[in-house]
Amino acid sequence: MYNIYYNLDKIGTPGHNVKSSADTVVKAFMDAVREMRRVLTTERVELLPVSETEFVIWAYDYPQGYLQITELEQAENG
Numbered sequence: 001m002y003n004i005y006y007n008l009d010k011i012g013t014p015g016h017n018v019k020s021s022a023d024t025v026v027k028a029f030m031d032a033v034r035e036m037r038r039v040l041t042t043e044r045v046e047l048l049p050v051s052e053t054e055f056v057i058w059a060y061d062y063p064q065g066y067l068q069i070t071e072l073e074q075a076e077n078g
Helices: 025-040
Strands: 001-005 018-022 045-050 054-059 063-070
Touching: 001 025, 018 025, 025 045, 025 054, 025 063
Parallel strands: none
Antiparallel strands: 001 018, 001 063, 045 054, 054 063
16 A cells, blocks of 8 residues: 655645555556546646656646655555
């Protein structure tokens, strides 16, 4: 299970956490892309890597904010 945290500075939203039931970071990344497409109401979203699990959210020809994917500890998974 993974936590997807994002903050869309460009449009002034506070940070949000979304839980992903994915069993790999790649699947969690795809969940993050789907979430960004939904929130930003466009299919043209790019996540530009800052590190292995941190990204700049790019859409509408501008950086929109920050996204981080972290694996949850087994105790947090329930």
